[in-house]
Every structure is written in C-alpha cells, then in structure tokens.
Amino acid sequence: MTRRSRTYDWDARPLDPALLTHLPGIEIIRMIARGDLPAPSMAATLGMGLLLGEVEEGRVVFEGEPGDHVLNPLGTVHGGFAATLLDSAMGCAVHTILPAGAGYGTVDLKVSFLRPILRDAGMVRVEGKVINAGRTLMLAEGRVVGRDDGKLYAHGTCTCFVQAGK
Template identity: 45%
Template sequence: MERTRTVRWHDAAATAEAAGTMAGLDFLHEMIAGRLPGPPIGALLGFSLEEVEHGRAVFSFAPGEEHYNPIGSVHGGVCATLLDSAAGCAVHTTLPRGTAYTSLDLSTRFLRPITLDTGKVRAIGTVISQGRRTALAEAGLYDDRDRLLAHATSTCMLFPVG
C-alpha cells in the first residue's frame, strides 16, 4: 500500500545567519526554545535537538517506515546523520561567537538493527578533544533501555565565520 509524507520546514538562511552572531551554546539553546527554527534535515528525517550543555548535545528520533532500507530496518545513512548531528552539535556548543565547524570525517559502527519496534532513540554527542583548528567528538545512538545501537567518531574543522 502506498504511503505519503508531507514535510514542512523554515528557510534555513535566517538560522544560518543567526549562527554567526552568537556563541554556539547560546545558538543551540535558542533553537531548543523555538526562537530559532531547527534545520531542514531534522524536519525531513523527523529528529530534534532535545538538550545541550557545554561539550554535549542530545537528539531524539522515532523511527518510521519512511526511514527503512529494503530489508526492513532503519537505513544506516539515517543513523549516520543522527550521529553526525550529535557529534557536530556537541562541538558547536564549545564554539565562541564568529566560529563555525564542519565535519571532516565520520567513522560509524552499527551494532543493532533499528526498527519501528525499537521505539524512540537518543543520539548523544560529546566532545573528546578540542584544539584551535580541529575538534574530536563521539556520539552514541541508544534505545530506551540504554543499549548502544550505533557509535561514531567525528573530526570537525573549526573556522572563522564571515
């Protein structure tokens, strides 16, 4: 049976512009509070930023059929996107105003299949090490019983905005 899904999001340009005007942690707090819209990728995949503190970011995600690969589990690319978001936003929480980041690499390990029966999952990212030009972060994807479903490490490049 055919299914449909409608996705709505806000223009990403205004949010991206705001990112360069405030410290990373303040920016992400504004997003969680709803004063800045979340990124379009969150609307597309159905995940959201739930909490942040210095060096840590947590996303939540409820898997749906629209996330499935051909063999009936959530596609690894969806999991990698969640892990990349959690690791990257953990780095973002540490950045001063006028500094941005981008992922240089992402190494992922998928440990358990994720299906509708898995229920809501959390991606928790933490900063491991940070220098002037790069930061290393890790992220884990957990089910509601705190079982590790997937893990990633990421190196992010730090650079001035504007």
C-alpha cells in the same frame, strides 16, 4: 501494491547571518532547541530534534523516531538514519563550544553499527560530546541508544574542522 505517504512541515524562516557572527555557538544551539531559531530542515525531514534540557558546553542530545520512511531493502532502519543523527549530535556538540562567528564542518565520520534498528524500535536518543577541542580540529563521539530499552545501536566519532570567527 500498497502505497503510503508522509507529509511534514518545517520552520522556513530565514536565518539572520548577523546572529551567527555575534552569538557564541552554545546560544545558537539553545535558541534552535527552544524554537527561537529555525531548526535545519533536515531535522523535520528525518523526524529528529534537539532536547532543550540536554544542551550544555561540549554536549547535546537529540531524539529521533525511526519509522517506515527510513527503511532499507531488508525492512530495517537504514544506517544512514543513525549516521545522520550521529553527525548532527556530534557537530552540534562541537558548535556549543565555538566562539561567536566561528564555523565548523565535518571532516570525517566513522560509524560502528552494533545492532539493527527495527522499524518499531521507538524513539532513539543520540548523545554527542566533544572529547578533544583543538584550535582547528575537534574530535567528538556519539551514541545511538534506545530511549526505552537502553540498547546501544550505534557508536560514532567525527573530526570537525574549525574556522575561527572574526
């Protein structure tokens, strides 16, 4: 039996709830991308992160690097890796257009897997963008694309419920 191990660390600073109530969503997402606020621990667990120059109103880009730690029994990258990247990118795109104090949650997530991501695929880019911004429901779409080969691996949509700020 061959065993491997993987270690990683993450920024475990507690988030100041007052910031969330006083800053618009885009500022919060930009602060996370810059490292001024801690990224969610899930980002370190999966090896993904926001690209600072790719955060704008209604749109964000993540990058993630698949590897042996996210394989399914067939030896290809588990679909949950792409689904998590898509959910994160689309949710953060929604977050960028929220006013201070507002929150959101994913109501539904649909992912279409177009081709397998292989363990040596290299970095993938995931763009999330809002395609309809309603008062209580927002719709976003996302694409998982190989950074080097430009191949489209997965496409997704999500609906997010928005709770107004105070």
